[in-house]
Amino acid sequence: xxxxxxxxxxxxxxxxxxxxxxxxxxxxxxxxxxxxxxxxxxxxxxxxxxxxxxxxxxxxxxxxxxxxxxxxxxxxxxxxxxxxxxxxxxxxxxxxxxxxxxxxxxxxxxxxxxxxxxxxxxxxxxxxxxxxxxxxxxxxxxxxxxxxxxxxxxxxxxxxxxxxxxxxxxxxxxxxxxxxxxxxxxxxxxxxxxxxxxxxxxxxx
Numbered sequence: 549x550x551x552x553x554x555x556x557x558x559x560x561x562x563x564x565x566x567x568x569x570x571x572x573x574x575x576x577x578x579x580x581x582x583x584x585x586x587x588x589x590x591x592x593x594x595x596x597x598x599x600x601x602x603x604x605x606x607x608x609x610x611x612x613x614x615x616x617x618x619x620x621x622x623x624x625x626x627x628x629x630x631x632x633x634x635x636x637x638x639x640x641x642x643x644x645x646x647x648x649x650x651x652x653x654x655x656x657x658x659x660x661x662x663x664x665x666x667x668x669x670x671x672x673x674x675x676x677x678x679x680x681x682x683x684x685x686x687x688x689x690x691x692x693x694x695x696x697x698x699x700x701x702x703x704x705x706x707x708x709x710x711x712x713x714x715x716x717x718x719x720x721x722x723x724x725x726x727x728x729x730x731x732x733x734x735x736x737x738x739x740x741x742x743x744x745x746x747x748x749x750x751x752x753x
Contacts (some may be wrong), residue, residue, distance in 0.1 A: 552667050553597035555624065556580040557587050557613070559605045563652065567629075569602060570656050571663065584608035588616070596674065598647070598666035600659070603630040614646065622677060625666040629654060680746045688749055689731045697724040701737070702744040 554576045558564040561582070568578045581587040584601075585608055603610040610628055617623040631652040647669060648662040690698065693714070698708040707725070711718045734740045 551575055553575045553577045553579065553593060553595055554663055554667075555592075555597060555599045555601075557582075557584060557599060557610070558602040558629065559583060559606075560602070562603070563629075567659070569661060571600075574660055574663075576663070576701055584610065584613035584616075587613070594622075597624040597668050598663060598670055599624050600663065601617045601626050601628055603628050622674070625669045625673075627659075627662045628665055683732075683743050683746045686732050689696060690728060694724050694728050694731070697721060698728050698732075698740075698744065701725060701728070702741055 552658055554571050556567045556571070556578055557580075558567065559582055564580050564582065568580045571578045577665070581590065583605060585587060587599075592594070601610040601613065608616075610626075610630075614626055614628075617626075625647045628649045629645050629652060630649070647666040650662060687695075696714060697710060700713060705713070707718045707721045711721045714721070729740060732740060732743055734743055
């Protein structure tokens with residue numbers, strides 16, 4: 549298994565090199581960039597990662613990069629690093645999802661703790677995304693009528709109510725419900741509702 553990946557983005561070469569050395573010595577794989585634009589232009593690997601990002605860079609700032617990445621799927625968590633951070637900037641960055649906001653010069657222990665926390669968050673996010681992808685893959689196996697039944701079941705409708713709504717028999721609704729449970733690979737109504745919540749978040753139901 550490849551080591552966890554840390555992207556270091558800082559326009560100061562000395563800082564960039566120092567951060568890279570500390571992180572590599574701690575066992576992380578590191579990719580270093582001198583600007584946000586350079587980072588965006590590079591190919592990123594699909595594995596657990598986080599970003600150590602300077603706030604005040606020429607051109608696209610760290611906060612602007614954060615805003616840009618907010619629209620990307622599976623964007624790595626961000627740790628901000630600054631030599632002149634303001635309270636307003638740090639609050640804005642944290643509200644936008646940053647893991648931490650560290651001030652230069654940052655202590656080795658502080659940096660590594662923040663990186664560990666960011667990578668744990670990324671691992672959780674990746675696991676959640678993978679679970680959602682698996683649920684959607686099962687959902688696409690349902691027929692159009694089975695999807696209608698699923699939506700009605702999740703709303704809490706009884707078999708007779710569903711049958712009336714869909715213009716079919718209770719026996720047919722029961723058969724569709726059984727197929728839905730089997731294809732969605734769930735053993736109870738409670739689990740089915742929980743699974744459907746993931747689909748609803750993605751706009752599938």
